Amino acid sequence: MSTATNVTPLRGRIPEWTFAERARKVRRDMGLTQEQMSDQLEVGLKAYSAWESGKNSPENIAAIAVRFEEVSGVPRTWFLGWADSPPSGGGTNLFGERGLRLGHLKLVGPEGLEPPASSV
Structure with missing residues (x-):
């Protein structure tokens, strides 16, 4: 068993997902x-491709997050980075249910910009 010498522990820090990573995850x-x-x-293919590659961001990210929610069913709050865990997709969850399980998402956001209370 080898030991990595150049490993930097996260020390309690949770890596964040970028908008590009979130868009790619849901699309896939x-x-x-x-x-x-x-x-x-x-939207145009060039614009979407640039968003997903991280080369550019949507001009109105809130409006695009709404469209993503309409198309995918994934809450806009997750696309905006206000939810702290990604949706699980594909296959079954721990309960043997298929599809996205969104009830476990915890909504978080900058103070004063909290997302609306969920009715779920």
Whole structure:
């Protein structure tokens, strides 16, 4: 068993997901190509591709988060970084249920910008 010498422990810090990573995760879990997702979101392929690669961000990220929610069912709060864990997709969860399990998401946000209370 080898020991890594250049490992920096996170020491309690939880890595954050970027908007690009969140968009890519959901698109892949839905089984769509970038072109199909851009069509679903009603945006150009070049723009969507730039968002997913992290080269650019949507001009109105809140509006795009709403569209992602409409298309995927994943809460806009997760796309905006207000939820602290990613949706689980594909296969079954611990309870043998298929599809996305969203009830476990804890909503967090900057003080004064909390997302609306969930009715779930």
